[in-house]
Structure formats: structure tokens, C-alpha cells
Amino acid sequence: MIQLRELRGDDAKRLYLWRRAPAVDRWMCGRPAETFDAHMAWFDAFREDHDSKGWIVAWNRRPVGFVMLKGCGCDDGRAEWGWYIGEDRARGRGVGRAAQALALDEAFGPLGVRKIASEVLVGNAAALKAQTAAGFRREGLLRAHVLKDGEARDVVLLGLLEQDWAARRDDYLRGLAPDIAIAA
Numbered sequence: 001m002i003q004l005r006e007l008r009g010d011d012a013k014r015l016y017l018w019r020r021a022p023a024v025d026r027w028m029c030g031r032p033a034e035t036f037d038a039h040m041a042w043f044d045a046f047r048e049d050h051d052s053k054g055w056i057v058a059w060n061r062r063p064v065g066f067v068m069l070k071g072c073g074c075d076d077g078r079a080e081w082g083w084y085i086g087e088d089r090a091r092g093r094g095v096g097r098a099a100q101a102l103a104l105d106e107a108f109g110p111l112g113v114r115k116i117a118s119e120v121l122v123g124n125a126a127a128l129k130a131q132t133a134a135g136f137r138r139e140g141l142l143r144a145h146v147l148k149d150g151e152a153r154d155v156v157l158l159g160l161l162e163q164d165w166a167a168r169r170d171d172y173l174r175g176l177a178p179d180i181a182i183a184a
Contacts (some may be wrong), residue, residue, distance in 0.1 A: 002066065002098035003183040004106065008159035011056055012043045014063055018086025027124045028084070029146045029155060053111065057099040064090035067103040069111070075112035079107060094177030102182055103164065103174060104134060106165050108162045115161050121146065122154040133175065135168040136160040 033039035057065035065085040072079040107113040136158040144152035169182035
């Protein structure tokens with residue numbers, strides 16, 4: 001069973017370790033915090049920001065990833081989002097896609113977001129495939145936008161409108177891995 005649970009104070013170390021893991025960091029647009037103190041400054045500020053929302057992705061009640069929305073309180077109903085699966089055992093099993101569905105339902109439901117924007121590094125085929133399956137559309141390309149390991153990397157801009165998710169949601173949920181159930 002895949003669930004989203006509220007971000008708690010005791011998640012700080014877990015997020016720090018996940019975000020620094022090479023399998024996660026290689027696909028992130030920014031760099032991880034250099035120190036745990038720097039991470040804690042980000043973590044505390046994120047939790048105090050009323051326009052941001054974060055959830056731990058739990059698979060059979062065990063934390064395996066993170067989903068976040070930033071800017072969900074803006075006047076025009078836009079938010080930016082990002083997510084990753086931090087535990088190796090949960091990658092490639094449909095956990096991320098299931099978590100994505102739950103987070104989209106939260107964003108377009110109780111949070112009242114009308115559009116979600118996403119940035120994905122070129123080459124991250126898994127993220128592009130998962131987000132496209134949910135209805136995200138390519139809205140642009142930022143050339144040489146991010147430096148990763150000293151190399152300038154391109155970033156794909158994606159966007160999803162509330163009505164596009166609503167139209168695609170049922171088919172998307174039917175397409176989840178048969179052994180992955182979501183807590184709706």
C-alpha cells in the first residue's frame with residue numbers, strides 16, 4: 001500500500017541521506033546541502049513555509065520517498081513540484097507513479113492548485129515517462145540550465161493543468177502496477 005504522510009521533524013535525517021545518495025542526486029536540478037546543518041536550515045524553512053507542502057511516500061508504512069509542492073498558496077493557483085524515491089528497493093516498482101497520483105489528488109483537491117510545473121533533467125527517462133503518463137505536457141526546454149558535476153545540463157519544463165489530470169486520472173490509476181495499491 002502506498003500512502004503519503006505529513007512531513008515530520010524526525011524525517012530530516014532521512015531526507016538528508018536520500019538527497020545525498022548518488023541515485024537521487026544525479027537527477028536533481030539543485031545540489032544537496034553540503035552539511036547536515038545546512039540541510040536543517042532548508043528543512044526548517046520548508047516546514048515553516050505556508051506556501052509549501054511536503055509528504056513522505058510510505059510503502060507498506062515504511063518511508064521510501066519524498067514529494068513536495070512549492071508555491072501552492074500563490075494567487076494564480078500555480079505550484080512547482082518535485083519528488084523522488086530515496087530507497088533503492090522501491091525504485092522501478094511503480095511506487096513513484098502511485099505516489100504521484102496521490103500527490104496530484106491532494107494538489108488539485110484540498111490545496112486548490114490549478115496548475116503544477118515541473119523541471120526534469122534531460123536524460124531522466126523514468127521521470128519524463130511517469131509525468132507524461134499522468135498528463136504533464138512539455139512546455140519548454142532550458143538549455144545548459146543546471147551544472148551537474150561541472151557539466152551544463154538541459155532541463156525540460158513540464159506542466160499539468162487540473163482539468164488534464166481529471167481527464168486522465170482514472171486511466172492512470174488503472175495503469176498502476178497490479179501489486180501496488182494506493183490509500184485513497
